[in-house]
Amino acid sequence: MAALRAEMAAPRSIAVVAPRHVADGAAVGGAETLLAALARRLALRSARVRLLATCAVNHFTWANERRAGRMRDGPLEVELFPVDARDAERHLALQQRIGRGEPLSDAEEAAWLANSVRSRALIDHLRAADYDRVIVGPYLFGLTADVVGACPDRALLVPCLHDEPFARLRAIRSMFARARGCLFNSEPEMALARRLLGFDPTRGRVVGMGIEPFEADPTAFAASRGLTAPYVIYSGRREAAKGTPALIEYLRTFRERSGLDVRLVLTGSGPVDRVPFVLDAGVLPEHEKREAMAGARVFVHSSRLESFGIVLLESFMARVPALVPAGGEVLRWQCARAGAGLWYRHYPDFEAALHRLLRDEPLRRTLGAQGRRYVEREYSWDAVEARLNRALEEL
Numbered sequence: 001m002a003a004l005r006a007e008m009a010a011p012r013s014i015a016v017v018a019p020r021h022v023a024d025g026a027a028v029g030g031a032e033t034l035l036a037a038l039a040r041r042l043a044l045r046s047a048r049v050r051l052l053a054t055c056a057v058n059h060f061t062w063a064n065e066r067r068a069g070r071m072r073d074g075p076l077e078v079e080l081f082p083v084d085a086r087d088a089e090r091h092l093a094l095q096q097r098i099g100r101g102e103p104l105s106d107a108e109e110a111a112w113l114a115n116s117v118r119s120r121a122l123i124d125h126l127r128a129a130d131y132d133r134v135i136v137g138p139y140l141f142g143l144t145a146d147v148v149g150a151c152p153d154r155a156l157l158v159p160c161l162h163d164e165p166f167a168r169l170r171a172i173r174s175m176f177a178r179a180r181g182c183l184f185n186s187e188p189e190m191a192l193a194r195r196l197l198g199f200d201p202t203r204g205r206v207v208g209m210g211i212e213p214f215e216a217d218p219t220a221f222a223a224s225r226g227l228t229a230p231y232v233i234y235s236g237r238r239e240a241a242k243g244t245p246a247l248i249e250y251l252r253t254f255r256e257r258s259g260l261d262v263r264l265v266l267t268g269s270g271p272v273d274r275v276p277f278v279l280d281a282g283v284l285p286e287h288e289k290r291e292a293m294a295g296a297r298v299f300v301h302s303s304r305l306e307s308f309g310i311v312l313l314e315s316f317m318a319r320v321p322a323l324v325p326a327g328g329e330v331l332r333w334q335c336a337r338a339g340a341g342l343w344y345r346h347y348p349d350f351e352a353a354l355h356r357l358l359r360d361e362p363l364r365r366t367l368g369a370q371g372r373r374y375v376e377r378e379y380s381w382d383a384v385e386a387r388l389n390r391a392l393e394e395l
Contacts, residue, residue: 013048014039014392015126017136017147019117021053021080023073029059030236030310031138031160034185034209036076038135038158041210041385043075051078052126054119054143062086062117081122091115098165109171116142123150133392135183140166145175152178156395161189162305163196163329173197181395183207183388185308188329205391210381211313216287216294221265224288225279230358231263232323233296235289235311236303238270243302243325248275250350257351262358264300267292293318297364298357299341304328313379316340316371321364323353337378340371 016039018032036051043049051073055064062083070079094112097104104112123146126134136147137158148155157179161167176182176197182204184190190206193199222228232251238244244266251264255277266272267281267289281292293299299315304327306312312322312331322341324331326349335341342357344350357364377383 013129013131013133014042015050015052015129015131015134016042017052017122017126017134017143019054019138019141019143020056020059021051021073021078022057023071023078029138030306030308031158033310034160034308035135035137035158036073037209038207038388040074040076041381041388043077045385049076050131051076052122053078053080054083054117054122055080056083056117061088068121079125081119081125084118084120086115086118088115095166098169101165104169106170109169112169113142113145113171116140118142118146123147126150139172139175145171148175148179153180155179156391157182158185159189159193160185160307161193161196162307163192164305167192167196179203181205181391183391185209186330186333188333189307192329203395205387205395207387207391208308208379208384209310210384211310211317211375211379212381213376214290214317216290216318218291218294221288221292221295225281227263227265227279229261229263230297231265231279231295232298232300232354233265233267233292233315233320234300234302235267235293235314236301237268238266238272241303241305243304244270244272247300247302248273248278250347251277253347254351254354258355260358262297262354265292265296290314290318293320296320298323298354300324301328301331303331306330309334312341313375316368316375319365319368319372321357321367321371323350323357338371338374340367340374 016035018035020032039051055066055068056062057065064082066080068080068082127150134151134154135156136144138160176199184204184206185208187206190204194201263277265279267284269283272280293315299320299322301312301324304325309331322335324343326332326343326345332343342353344353
């Protein structure tokens with residue numbers, strides 16, 4: 001009888017909605033990477049799964065750079081829809097006010113969402129289709145609010161929620177309340193939704209994303225770049241919101257105070273000023289990024305605004321310990337659960353922790369080994385798929 005109930009509850013068709021999808025290896029955000037990964041895994045198991053996204057590539061302009069229509073990305077069927085015209089200046093002006101903590105009227109909150117990325121064509125498709133579940137995220141976009149508004153009884157929100165001013169808007173609280181449920185990336189993220197938005201945890205499940213196991217040569221990256229000094233690494237977008245300018249200054253101070261020639265390798269997208277001790281490797285092929293991680297002494301994830309930390313878990317898989325800001329609740333939680341990293345509140349903490357990780361090789365190896373075991377246990381695709389399937393049935 002239980003098996004019959006599970007079969008009846010299991011969805012027959014699923015749409016996964018993301019702001020962007022780029023299948024040719026170009027960089028997209030962590031939330032979009034996560035949504036596409038979940039869609040691919042579902043596509044391997046489900047009779048009908050389709051990823052729906054906009055024709056945009058650039059997350060600043062949201063211009064329609066790709067052709068609308070259907071395409072294949074491995075096992076996944078993808079359909080792209082044009083972005084609607086928007087008043088970008090109006091959106092940015094309101095976003096700046098939100099970022100400063102200024103109160104907005106209901107009309108202004110609606111205008112902020114209305115001039116975010118949206119697609120009437122995508123919403124029309126959802127209304128006409130017969131998907132049993134619609135998985136959509138992240139929470140910050142007008143497109144996400146539109147999807148939840150169009151099919152609240154079928155919408156499962158993957159919020160990728162951060163503790164930031166945008167999360168405190170009344171429109172965002174309403175979106176969380178209307179969705180059928182939420183698929184969170186971590187327990188601290190779900191606790192944050194409860195604290196900030198009054199979210200009922202019985203309507204949420206923690207799922208996360210699977211991390212593929214890999215082995216990487218720890219000497220290959222340094223050899224290919226002529227890098228002879230030890231290095232720490234950061235992977236991801238390089239911008240103030242991710243803490244990369246502060247990280248560069250912290251390492252500059254560390255080098256001056258310690259006299260140690262420690263370099264910083266950056267992989268990912270975004271502008272970086274030319275600094276003698278920084279190697280900007282840009283967006284790397286996956287195998288080379290893994291080699292760069294494996295050869296690092298420490299992975300430094302400088303962002304406080306994370307709901308999961310894909311690259312953090314990849315560094316654990318590469319057996320490299322992490323150093324994260326104490327204010328980044330999710331990253332600190334991952335490091336503590338894994339026994340695979342240290343955290344810092346301010347520069348003196350950063351200096352002490354980095355000294356320790358650079359000089360104590362047995363500790364570094366122990367933390368790295370514990371991190372890999374943690375990811376293999378908690379974030380194998382078998383473990384994640386089991387959580388996802390339970391969520392799709394129970395919600």
